[in-house]
Amino acid sequence: MIEWYKKVVFENYANFRGRARRSEYWYFRLASTIIFLLFVVLGVIIYAATDNGPLALGLAYGLLMLYALGTMVPSLAVSVRRMHDIGKSGWTILVAMIPLVGPIWILVLLFTEGDSGENYYGNDPKNEIEEINEIGNVELQ
Numbered sequence: 083m084i085e086w087y088k089k090v091v092f093e094n095y096a097n098f099r100g101r102a103r104r105s106e107y108w109y110f111r112l113a114s115t116i117i118f119l120l121f122v123v124l125g126v127i128i129y130a131a132t133d134n135g136p137l138a139l140g141l142a143y144g145l146l147m148l149y150a151l152g153t154m155v156p157s158l159a160v161s162v163r164r165m166h167d168i169g170k171s172g173w174t175i176l177v178a179m180i181p182l183v184g185p186i187w188i189l190v191l192l193f194t195e196g197d198s199g200e201n202y203y204g205n206d207p208k209n210e211i212e213e214i215n216e217i218g219n220v221e222l223q
Contacts (some may be wrong), residue, residue: 087113094163096155098172100204102163103196110160114153121146166203167196 087110125142132138162172168191178188199206 084113094156094159096159098159098162099166100163101167101196101201101207102160103167103207104164104193106207107160107164107192110157114157117149118146121149161192164192166201167207168194169197169201169203 089106121142125139125146128138128142129135158175161175165172165174170191174191175188178184196206196208199209
């Protein structure tokens with residue numbers, strides 16, 4: 083999970099081209115959720131440990147907002163690459179702004195398996211990993 087997070091945040095920070103597998107997208111989301119929850123727990127601990135609760139809560143909230151701003155571009159980029167993996171335009175993400183139906187449809191798309199083989203947006207990332215593993219196994223023998 084940490085490797086996927088580093089890949090999305092540091093290596094593909096603003097890469098809107100290509101494709102992202104389901105695991106890349108969901109591991110990034112899982113890691114982001116865990117970090118978010120850590121900030122919430124930190125805020126509660128600081129709030130409980132200090133006499134100036136609102137100031138401590140404001141500090142924790144400020145750190146949370148800095149994290150959200152720092153991961154906004156990678157989050158959008160991995161979402162666009164995920165749409166590319168199923169053969170949809172990155173602009174499809176905007177459907178999520180349609181009340182009630184939009185987010186549900188986007189969630190279904192995010193769980194959909196990607197196109198096998200090459201599509202308009204590039205090679206299948208699942209096949210690329212399998213090819214690398216096969217090359218590694220041949221060299222080891």
